[in-house]
Amino acid sequence: MNKVMSNKWVIAMYVLPALLLILVLIYVPIILTGYYGLMKWDGIGEMDFIGLSNYTKLLTDDDFWQSSLNSLLLAIFSLLSLIGYLAISLVLAAKIKGADLLRKIYLIPMLLSSVAIAQLWLKIYHPSNGLLNSLLVFFGVDNPPAWLAEPNLVLGAIFVPIIWQYAGFYILIYYAALKNIPDSVIEAAKIDGASPLQIAYKIKLPLIMGVIKVTIVLSFVGSLKYFDLIYVMTGGGPNGASEVIASYMYKQAFNSYNFGYGSAVGFALLLFCLLATVVIQRLTRTDDEVEY
Amino acid sequence: MTETGQQEVKLQKSEGNAAGKFGYAILYLILGIIAVLQIYPLIWLVFFSLKTNQEVFNASPFALPADPKWENYATVWTQGNINLYFFNSVWITLVSVALTILLASFVTFAITRMNWKLSKLVLGLFMIGLMIPVHSTLIPLFNFFLSINLIDHPLALILTYTAFNLPLTIMILLGFYSTLPREVEEAAVIDGSSIHRIFFQITLPMSMPVMSTTFIINMIYNWNEFVFINTFISSDSYKTLTVGIQNFIGQYSTDWGAIGATLVISILPILIAFVFLSNKIVEGIAAGAVKG
Amino acid sequence: MLLLLTMMTAIVLSGCGGGDDAGDGGGTAGGGDKVTVKMMHLWPAGSSKQHHGIVEDIIKQYEEENPDVKIETEILSNDQYKEKIKVLASSNQLPDVGLTWAAGFLRPYVEGGKFAALDDVLEGELGESFISGTTEAFSVDGKAYGLPLELNIAPIYYNKRIFEENNLEVPETFDDFKNVVKTLVDNGVTPITVGNKEPWTGSMWYMYLADRIGGKETLTNAINRSGSFEDPALVQAAAEIQNLVDLGAFVKGYNGLSNEEAKGPFMNEKAAMYMMGSWELPNFTTNEDVPQEFKDQIGFFKFPLVEGGKGDINSFVGGPGVGLFVSENSKVQQEAKDFVKFFVQKWGEVSVTGAGVIPATKVDTSQLDLPEMFIDVLDELNKASNITLYADVQMSASAAQEHLNLIQSLFGKEITAEEFATRHEEVLADEE
Structure with missing residues (x-):
């Protein structure tokens, strides 16, 4: 058994093509990003080596920390939203009528590109004739806020579409995982008199724990480096109130011609993601799943 | 003893029925509301695609198009090379997704089923691939593809898509592989099957549901991608549907109706593929279960 | 697997065939003695039909008058254009001719030696046809690096x-x-x-x-x-x-x-x-x-x-909006310069009537059939202190x-x- 499953040639054959691909296409850019971070470079002309100046500047850059905080908040909200997605998936995967149709409908937003989602939500949030404010006015709110223009509201307002955008993604994964549980296990539990809630909590969830852990990492890391909707819907504004790390990086590198500094921001983002992953792994480590 | 036990179960059931019905009604109400919220964007998009710019910005965004502009579709379809873009979108997406899933399955199999010292390190290497912001990689990747003469070549896209989706795909597969029963594989080892046989004839078929899941996710990502295409591809002959959207964004103004039409046209194929594939998630289980 | 491999090979092969003539970054002299000048702009046919049409017409005219030159265009939308031009510049792969914005946008490209000075193009009649102050906005240290196309x-x-x-x-x-x-x-x-x-x-x-x-x-x-x-x-x-x-x-x-x-x-x-x-x-x-x-x-x-x-x-x-640049690293710089000169002249003649663009070159309003508000704004522009x-x-x-x-x-x-x-x-x- 062990011998067959330890065949070095096979391992190499299975792993190397993919590894090679990411080493060249992802690791080389990562290393170069760290390297550009050591340069004063507008991205166009000559590079000047300036050592760690960009990185030390990061430490005192309020805008950077503000955007980091915003990214962290987004990541936390994304994590919390996983609970909701899990609940929906549990319902959909249970044998209720119409689950199949509902599941397909629930995943539709996932198919939309960011361009479409941004336009949709811009219309929802429109200060005077948007859906949200029209509703609020209908219910008697006198002067509903301009959601994307208020510095203290914009962050919350922009999180909603981002989290909604990914609903399909996580529901899809959870659903597939739950469907993966053999019926025999659940039937056995039913015969033992377990209630649906008990089955969900005591049997289904532990069985898909591996998948849940993966989604925790994916949603946290994905949120930390999130970019699309924020850039289109608010551009990080007003005055940086909805800036996240990736949009800050983009603005520095591409709009302000500080490619060196932008690269340092990008590299810092990578380190944050790495740190977050290690922490998550520590927190979710259980004895029975050593391989993960 | 057994009698009372049975009675208890029955009692619980009849009690649960009245409350249960009410509970189901509430449940379906909630599920229904969510379903409406999730399907609405698609309907909105279709309306949006039939509007003029005047309506998009001046009328309430939720009004029906006053005078449906079907010519938006004609404009989109006749202008530029939409057939060619469509064809390119399809094959570039398909090749990238197939390559990604194959390579990711190899790696996940090697990491979860085979015994080797460096497996954790290699897994870590792949995970870090999740963490780099896309825009940090543009300049390094452009230089790299330039140096191997792949700029303006579809292979640059396929390799990039594969590399950037590998970490995510591996993570998702990993979560599932840890829940798949190993008995069949172990039995096959004892029977003296080769590893390749085990992988292709047992593990891959068993992981059909999750492969369908990752297929959907990869497909959507690649289908909607535009940053890399814009950067790496110059010739019209390799551009994809997402470029079609660009066609309607101008220097000072944008033809939103036509963008809507392009988005609707481009969402149809993945909608169809998605409905087909999402059935596979359930079917796949059945197939896997039979073999298992 | 085998199928995939065959497919990949097929792609590589077909792609290589296509890739060669599709463009080599800088213009190449392939196929007889024809010179290819690559141009990037941001007026797609979909959103900017009139601009797009004018560019096409100018190119057609130019190619007719210069049968040994072929102009190849790549069109992107505003934001994508800005992003791509930057990546191209960092790899010295700018198109031979492209669009740039004035002053702050242009300066890093000039300082990085990516744009060619266009003073030789501006010499004589063409230089005088620009409204004063417009080419200056595209100048660094007294040298012009862009020919403005619009003035607003x-x-x-x-x-x-x-x-x-x-x-x-x-x-x-x-x-x-x-x-x-x-x-x-x-x-x-x-x-x-x-x-x-x-x-x-x-x-x-x-x-x-x-x-x-x-x-x-x-x-x-x-x-x-x-x-x-x-x-x-x-x-x-x-x-x-x-x-x-x-x-x-x-x-x-x-x-x-x-x-x-x-x-x-x-x-x-x-x-x-x-x-x-x-x-x-x-x-x-x-x-x-x-x-x-x-x-x-x-x-x-x-x-x-x-x-x-x-x-x-x-x-x-x-001020002036976009202007044309010529890449300093262009292998066909002379042809590119000749082309932008031609382009600016033609653009000045047709852009107001054709696309409602006020060009940066002088326009004689008395000769044109324009809506009244257009004429009024043009007059204000001419009176501007x-x-x-x-x-x-x-x-x-x-x-x-x-x-x-x-x-x-x-x-x-x-x-x-x-x-x-x-x-x-x-x-x-x-x-x-």
């Missing part, structure tokens, strides 16, 4: 019907203007719409106030560091912006609206005034998608004078970013006029 000024467009209904007249002074605003607010009409999510729109309001209070040089001097943002006139200009905000002059949620969204209430006759570059003129004159009744209601006026200020009514905010280039274009890209953020804060009343001034000083001092 920003008037305030207003809705005559709304003005009439509220018994208002075009304001002559800024006090009048504020009274107009007050009346409109009292009558429940949005006075001004502005899409300050793109703060260059709000910046124009600030620039006009700076001009009308401090005179035409004050802001420019503050930016080029011979003056200061703490100049009392500039602080007052910032304070006046906040006065307008307090009056309720601007459309609801202006800091969260894009320019295009903000334009909605104006086109919808829900907002009375809208300040925007003259590139908007087709929407109020020739655009067939806009109802004629609406177009008839639209007029424009010049930003009113501030009492006691040093402003001149004929001084405008505006000064055109102050958009502040964010004048500044370096990173200072501009900061300026735009500060404009949002100023309009959002998160900072005071004094803080607005000191923060600008800090940013610009950092750059020196």
Whole structure:
């Protein structure tokens, strides 16, 4: 058994093509990003080596920390939203009528590109004739806020579409995982008199724990480096109130011609993601799943 | 003893029925509301695609198009090379997704089923691939593809898509592989099957549901991608549907109706593929279960 | 697996075949003695049909006159264009000819040696045909690196019907203007719409106030560091912006609206005034998608004078938009230069009538059949005593970013006029 499953040639054959691909296409850019971070470079002309100046500047850059905080908040909200997605998936995967149709409908937003989602939500949030404010006015709110223009509201307002955008993604994964549980296990539990809630909590969830852990990492890391909707819907504004790390990086590198500094921001983002992953792994480590 | 036990179960059931019905009604109400919220964007998009710019910005965004502009579709379809873009979108997406899933399955199999010292390190290497912001990689990747003469070549896209989706795909597969029963594989080892046989004839078929899941996710990502295409591809002959959207964004103004039409046209194929594939998630289980 | 491999091989092979003639970054002399000049621009046929058509026509004419040259175009939308041009520049792969923006955008490319000096092209007749000040905006250290294609000024467009209904007249002074605003607010009409999510729109309001209070040089001097943002006139200009905000002059949620969204209430006759570059003129004159009744209601006026200020009514905010560059690393630089020269001349002849673009070369309005408002704006342009280039274009890209953020804060009343001034000083001092 062990011998067959330890065949070095096979391992190499299975792993190397993919590894090679990411080493060249992802690791080389990562290393170069760290390297550009050591340069004063507008991205166009000559590079000047300036050592760690960009990185030390990061430490005192309020805008950077503000955007980091915003990214962290987004990541936390994304994590919390996983609970909701899990609940929906549990319902959909249970044998209720119409689950199949509902599941397909629930995943539709996932198919939309960011361009479409941004336009949709811009219309929802429109200060005077948007859906949200029209509703609020209908219910008697006198002067509903301009959601994307208020510095203290914009962050919350922009999180909603981002989290909604990914609903399909996580529901899809959870659903597939739950469907993966053999019926025999659940039937056995039913015969033992377990209630649906008990089955969900005591049997289904532990069985898909591996998948849940993966989604925790994916949603946290994905949120930390999130970019699309924020850039289109608010551009990080007003005055940086909805800036996240990736949009800050983009603005520095591409709009302000500080490619060196932008690269340092990008590299810092990578380190944050790495740190977050290690922490998550520590927190979710259980004895029975050593391989993960 | 057994009698009372049975009675208890029955009692619980009849009690649960009245409350249960009410509970189901509430449940379906909630599920229904969510379903409406999730399907609405698609309907909105279709309306949006039939509007003029005047309506998009001046009328309430939720009004029906006053005078449906079907010519938006004609404009989109006749202008530029939409057939060619469509064809390119399809094959570039398909090749990238197939390559990604194959390579990711190899790696996940090697990491979860085979015994080797460096497996954790290699897994870590792949995970870090999740963490780099896309825009940090543009300049390094452009230089790299330039140096191997792949700029303006579809292979640059396929390799990039594969590399950037590998970490995510591996993570998702990993979560599932840890829940798949190993008995069949172990039995096959004892029977003296080769590893390749085990992988292709047992593990891959068993992981059909999750492969369908990752297929959907990869497909959507690649289908909607535009940053890399814009950067790496110059010739019209390799551009994809997402470029079609660009066609309607101008220097000072944008033809939103036509963008809507392009988005609707481009969402149809993945909608169809998605409905087909999402059935596979359930079917796949059945197939896997039979073999298992 | 095998299938996949075959497919991949097929792709590689077919791709290589296509890749060779599709373009080598710089122009290559392949296929006989034909020279290929690559051009990138941002007028796709879908959104900018007329611009696109003009470019195509010019290319066709040029290719007819120069049978040994082939012009190849790549078209991207605005944002994608900016992103790609940057990546291309960093790898020395700029197209032979492309579009650039003035001053702050162009400078890093010039300093990095990516754009070719075009003084030889401008020599003689062509140089004189440009309106003075336009090529200067594309110059670094006295050498021109871009040939401007458009020139815009920003008037305030207003809705005559709304003005009439509220018994208002075009304001002559800024006090009048504020009274107009007050009346409109009292009558429940949005006075001004502005899409300050793109703060260059709000910046124009600030620039006009700076001009009308401090005179035409004050802001420019503050930016080029011979003056200061703490100049009392500039602080007052910032304070006046906040006065307008307090009056309720601007459309609801202006800091969260894009320019295009903000334009909605104006086109919808829900907002009375809208300040925007003259590139908007087709929407109020020739655009067939806009109802004629609406177009008839639209007029424009010049930003009113501030009492006691040093402003001149004929001084405008505006400037050249995009211009053509030629890549310094182009293998066909001579052909490229010849082509841009041809392009600018033809563009000047047809762009006003063909696309409603006011070119940066002189236009003889008496010879043209144009809508009246077009002629009026062109006349104002010819009379202009000064055109102050958009502040964010004048500044370096990173200072501009900061300026735009500060404009949002100023309009959002998160900072005071004094803080607005000191923060600008800090940013610009950092750059020196």
